Amino acid sequence: MKRLCQLVQCCVWLLLWFGGGTLGQPLECRAGADVGRRCASIPLDKLLERVVQHAELIYRLSEESCALFEEMFIPLAVRTQHIRGGNTCTSPAFSVPGSKGEVQQISDKWLLHTVLILIQSWIEPLFTLQDTLDRYDNAPNVLLNKTKWVSSKLVSLEQGVTVLIRKMLDEGALTMESHQSWMIESSEPADMVESVTKDYAVLTCFKKDAHKVETFLKLLRCRQTQGLSCFPI
Numbered sequence: 001m002k003r004l005c006q007l008v009q010c011c012v013w014l015l016l017w018f019g020g021g022t023l024g025q026p027l028e029c030r031a032g033a034d035v036g037r038r039c040a041s042i043p044l045d046k047l048l049e050r051v052v053q054h055a056e057l058i059y060r061l062s063e064e065s066c067a068l069f070e071e072m073f074i075p076l077a078v079r080t081q082h083i084r085g086g087n088t089c090t091s092p093a094f095s096v097p098g099s100k101g102e103v104q105q106i107s108d109k110w111l112l113h114t115v116l117i118l119i120q121s122w123i124e125p126l127f128t129l130q131d132t133l134d135r136y137d138n139a140p141n142v143l144l145n146k147t148k149w150v151s152s153k154l155v156s157l158e159q160g161v162t163v164l165i166r167k168m169l170d171e172g173a174l175t176m177e178s179h180q181s182w183m184i185e186s187s188e189p190a191d192m193v194e195s196v197t198k199d200y201a202v203l204t205c206f207k208k209d210a211h212k213v214e215t216f217l218k219l220l221r222c223r224q225t226q227g228l229s230c231f232p233i
Contacts, residue, residue: 044167048224051160052217058150058157059210065146066203072140073196089205094118096215096232103219104228111216112165118209119158126151129202132195157213 042050094114097103130151133139215232222230 040163040167044164045224047160047164047167048217048221051157051164052214052221054153054157054160055210055214055217058153059207059214061146061150062203062207062210065143065150066200066207068140068143068146069200069203072138072143074200089201089208094212096212100231103231108220108223109169111220112161112169115213115216116158116161116165118213119154119161122206122209123151123154123158125202126154126206129199132199 094117097106126147130144130147133144133147219230219232
């Protein structure tokens with residue numbers, strides 16, 4: 001019953017998203033020759049709002065994917081050990097500012113480029129994770145659907161942020177060569193247990209960075225109306 005509820009919840013969110021419901025509207029930044037024109041035609045305030053909504057939903061689904069993976073494959077003792085082990089993530093180290101003074105020293109340019117670098121660093125690892133999960137014998141469809149959606153929409157978010165940089169900073173976006181990405185270990189896992197542990201680390205690290213992306217974009221949106229008085233939540 002619990003799994004059925006999770007599946008229904010996921011379907012409702014996707015229907016609301018693509019149907020223009022209360023969760024927001026698609027970025028309309030899909031792959032193709034006119035991708036820049038599609039995003040560029042959206043007014044800045046609406047584009048920024050859609051980008052923030054996109055980031056919110058990606059983070060929400062990353063939380064649910066991680067929780068579902070834990071429930072299915074990670075014993076409680078392993079979760080506790082993972083938490084006690086501290087931060088094992090090796091993705092780009094951008095910390096959330098801890099004081100109002102630090103926030104005021106951060107430029108819009110830094111926020112936008114940091115968000116873009118974080119997004120680009122995760123595109124390849126998430127597609128790799130999706131291939132790995134597809135080989136699991138007992139991975140539930142709701143988990144596969146969530147991770148596939150996040151992988152796809154992360155690319156759309158990258159394109160939306162790229163257009164934001166052009167609109168707000170009047171400059172091109174930084175592009176990491178071949179979507180340069182982080183990897184926890186480059187070697188192939190020796191067994192299924194090691195593979196599951198590695199995939200769990202990918203999900204938990206992505207969840208942390210997805211929260212940073214959401215936080216930085218919300219801070220940027222706040223600045224458009226309240227200036228430097230904004231503080232990350």
